[in-house]
Amino acid sequence: MFHLAWFTNPRAHGWTANGSDRWAGNDILPSSWENGSFLVDLARSIERACFDFIMIEDHVVLSNDKQNLEPRLDPLPVITLLAAKTEHLGVIGTFSSSFYPPFLLARQIASVDHISAGRAGWNVVTSSEDWAAQAFGNEKQPPHDERYERADEMLDLVKQLWDAWQPDAYEMNEETGRYVDPSKFREFKFDGKYHKSIGPLNVSRSPQGRPVICQAGSSPAGRDFAAKHSDIILCSSFGQNSVQVLKDFRDDIIKRVIGHGRDPKTVKVMFLISPVVADTEEAAQHRYQEIIGMTPEILKQRLGRLTLHTGHDWSKYDLDAPLPDIDPATFTEGFRGITEAIVKMAKGKTLRAALAEQETTSLKLIGTPEQVADQMEAAIKEIGGDGFLMHARPLTRRYISEILDGLVPILQKRGLVRTEYKHQLLRDNLLEF
Numbered sequence: 001m002f003h004l005a006w007f008t009n010p011r012a013h014g015w016t017a018n019g020s021d022r023w024a025g026n027d028i029l030p031s032s033w034e035n036g037s038f039l040v041d042l043a044r045s046i047e048r049a050c051f052d053f054i055m056i057e058d059h060v061v062l063s064n065d066k067q068n069l070e071p072r073l074d075p076l077p078v079i080t081l082l083a084a085k086t087e088h089l090g091v092i093g094t095f096s097s098s099f100y101p102p103f104l105l106a107r108q109i110a111s112v113d114h115i116s117a118g119r120a121g122w123n124v125v126t127s128s129e130d131w132a133a134q135a136f137g138n139e140k141q142p143p144h145d146e147r148y149e150r151a152d153e154m155l156d157l158v159k160q161l162w163d164a165w166q167p168d169a170y171e172m173n174e175e176t177g178r179y180v181d182p183s184k185f186r187e188f189k190f191d192g193k194y195h196k197s198i199g200p201l202n203v204s205r206s207p208q209g210r211p212v213i214c215q216a217g218s219s220p221a222g223r224d225f226a227a228k229h230s231d232i233i234l235c236s237s238f239g240q241n242s243v244q245v246l247k248d249f250r251d252d253i254i255k256r257v258i259g260h261g262r263d264p265k266t267v268k269v270m271f272l273i274s275p276v277v278a279d280t281e282e283a284a285q286h287r288y289q290e291i292i293g294m295t296p297e298i299l300k301q302r303l304g305r306l307t308l309h310t311g312h313d314w315s316k317y318d319l320d321a322p323l324p325d326i327d328p329a330t331f332t333e334g335f336r337g338i339t340e341a342i343v344k345m346a347k348g349k350t351l352r353a354a355l356a357e358q359e360t361t362s363l364k365l366i367g368t369p370e371q372v373a374d375q376m377e378a379a380i381k382e383i384g385g386d387g388f389l390m391h392a393r394p395l396t397r398r399y400i401s402e403i404l405d406g407l408v409p410i411l412q413k414r415g416l417v418r419t420e421y422k423h424q425l426l427r428d429n430l431l432e433f
C-alpha cells in the first residue's frame with residue numbers, strides 16, 4: 001500500500017493548462033479561495049478519498065515579477081481552518097525557518113496540533129529570495145548551506161520546546177487548588193550560534209508531542225537536513241521523467257537517515273506528481289501536449305520563474321544551444337535541485353527543450369484512470385517509496401474530480417491505498433504502512 005496527499009497553494013488557481021503564470025480563467029474565484037471555502041471543499045473532498053494529508057505551500061512575499069502578481073493567504077490560519085472543518089485529514093503548513101522566531105512557530109504549530117487533535121505538520125523551507133529577507137528587515141538571505149545550518153539549529157530548539165512539557169502535566173487538584181504540576185515541565189536556556197531562547201513553551205504538550213515534520217530539500221545539505229529531522233521527505237525530479245532519478249534519491253535518503261541513527265521505516269519518502277487523467281488515452285495525451293506546449297510568452301514566464309527560484313538570470317543563455325557547464329553548488333544560492341535538473345535535461349538538447357519538460361514534475365502519468373493506476377503501481381514497485389503528493393497543473397474542480405472520482409476508487413479497489421482512517425494522529429496514519 002502507499003500513501004496519498006495533496007499539495008496546493010493558498011491562492012487563486014486560474015493558470016493556463018501549460019503551467020504558466022498567465023491568468024486563464026477558472027471557476028475558483030478570489031472570493032472562494034480568499035474566504036477559505038474552496039480550500040475547505042478541497043480538504044473535505046480529499047478526506048472523503050482518505051488522503052493522509054493536505055500540504056499548503058508558502059512564499060512569504062509576492063513574486064518580484066510585477067507582471068504576474070499572485071496574492072495569497074498565510075498558511076497558519078488556513079491549516080487551522082482546515083483542521084476545524086475536517087476530522088481525519090493531516091494539515092501541514094509551510095513555514096520558513098528564515099523568518100519565524102523558533103519560540104513563536106513552536107507554539108503556533110503545537111496549538112494547531114491541539115486544535116486538530118493531533119493532525120498538524122510543518123513543511124520546513126529555508127527561503128532563498130533576498131526580496132523576502134527585505135520584507136523582514138534584512139538586506140539579503142544567508143548563503144544556501146548556512147540557511148540549512150540555521151534551520152538545523154532551529155529544529156533542535158523547536159523540538160526541545162515541544163518536549164519540555166510532560167503529557168501528564170495537568171494536575172487539576174481541587175483540594176490543593178493546583179492546576180498544573182510544576183515538576184512536569186523542563187526549564188532550559190538555549191544559547192545557539194543563530195538562535196537564543198528559553199523553555200518551556202507556554203503551550204502544553206500537544207497530542208503528537210512533536211508535530212509531523214516535512215522537508216523537500218534536494219541539494220546535499222537539504223537532503224541531510226531532511227534525513228536528520230523529517231517524518232516525511234518529499235521528492236520532485238523537477239521535470240526529469242525518470243524512475244532512476246527517484247530511485248537514486250530514495251536510496252541516498254535512506255543512507256542518510258541510517259547515518260543519523262534513525263530507522264528508515266519511520267521516514268516516509270513521497271514523490272510529487274501531476275497525473276493527467278482523461279476518459280480516453282488520446283484525450284489525456286492531448287492535455288499533456290497542452291501542458292508542455294510553450295508560446296514565446298510562456299517561455300518568458302518560465303525563464304522568469306527559474307530566475308526567481310535560483311536568483312540567477314537565465315535569459316542570457318541561448319535557448320537553442322547547449323547550456324555551458326554549470327555546477328549547481330557554485331552557481332546558485334537559491335534552489336539547487338531545479339538547477340541540477342535543468343542542466344541534466346538540457347544535456348544533448350537545449351535550454352528550450354529542458355524548460356518544456358520542466359513543467360511535468362516527476363513521473364509521466366498520463367492516460368485513462370486505469371492506465372494511470374497501472375503506472376503508479378508499477379512506479380512504486382520499481383522505485384520503492386511510500387506514496388505520492390498530488391500537485392494539479394492547473395487546479396480546477398474538474399481536475400479534482402478526475403483524480404478523486406476517477407483515479408482514487410481504482411487504486412482503492414486494488415487495495416493500494418487507504419479506504420479508512422484507523423488512527424487519530426497524523427503520524428500514526430503515516431506509520432500504518
Ligand SMILES: Cc1cc2nc3c(=O)[nH]c(=O)nc-3n(C[C@H](O)[C@H](O)[C@H](O)COP(=O)(O)O)c2cc1C
Nearest residue numbers: 057058094125216217218219222234236335336337
Ligand atoms: C514538493 C515540494 C514542495 C515545496 N514547497 C515549497 C514551499 O512551499 N515554499 C518554498 O519556499 N519552497 C518549497 N519547496 C522548495 C524546497 O523547500 C527546496 O528549497 C528545493 O527543493 C530546493 O532544494 P535545496 O534548497 O536543497 O537546493 C518545495 C519543494 C518540493 C519538491
